[in-house]
Amino acid sequence: MISSDLLILKESRKAAIQSSPLFNRELDLNRNELTFIFSQYWHLLTYFPNFLAYLITVLPRLSDKSSVARVLSEELGDGNLEEAHEGAYFGALKLLGIDENQVRSSVPLPKTQSMMSGYYSCANEPLKALGFFLSTEFADLWIVSNLGRLMLNALPERQTIKWIDLHVKQEPGHVADANDCLGWISTPDDHNRVTSHAQECARLWDDFFLGIYEEIESARKKLTTVI
Ligand SMILES: [Fe+2]
Helix, strand or coil: CCCHHHHHHHHHHHHHHHCCHHHCCCCCCCHHHHHHHHHHHHHHHHHHHHHHHHHHHHCCCHHHHHHHHHHHHHHCHHHCHHHCHHHHHHHHHHHCCCCHHHHHCCCCCHHHHHHHHHHHCCCCCHHHHHHHHHHHHHHHHHHHHHHHHHHHHHCCCCCCCHHHHHHHHHHHHHHHHHHHHHHHCCCHHHHHHHHHHHHHHHHHHHHHHHHHHHHHHHHHHHHHHHC
């Protein structure tokens, strides 16, 4: 059963992500800035299957391992590279003319690093891993729809992008699978712990987008000072 605090978090994620200054519709992003945004996001995207694999090892119930395995399989394209989320992501970046090597060799910002460390620290902590899993799935579709809008704005000739379509199709199932995993939590204390880890993960995501925005703004200010 999902607790009221967790439900509040779930319901708040769409608005929280949409209200990030990075996704302000007035912000006109150039190609370099888009490359920067998509490079920072890649650091999290590429680690997520590893996180799910660790999650399978720490969840005690077979039914939950099986649910997370389904999510993991979809993330990895069910054996088809082009359907893998990272494969489809690079497919979208290619349409934008963004070089894959440049993305892979990018340096994570401190706030990106903090988000990555959050996921790394879940490897041996079942309650934290579950909290981060829930929080990520609550936000995933809204993150992808906002990043996807930036992609589509830069590609006016296109109506859709596979990376977005995959999430629209799969995310409702991911959220349901994450909710099901809560079934093994039996005490109110453990529920509270999962909830506070989920809230921590949400804060790290919000900081992650803010960190990118602040970096873009500071680079723009430096450029105006030089000019
Ligand atoms: Fe997902």
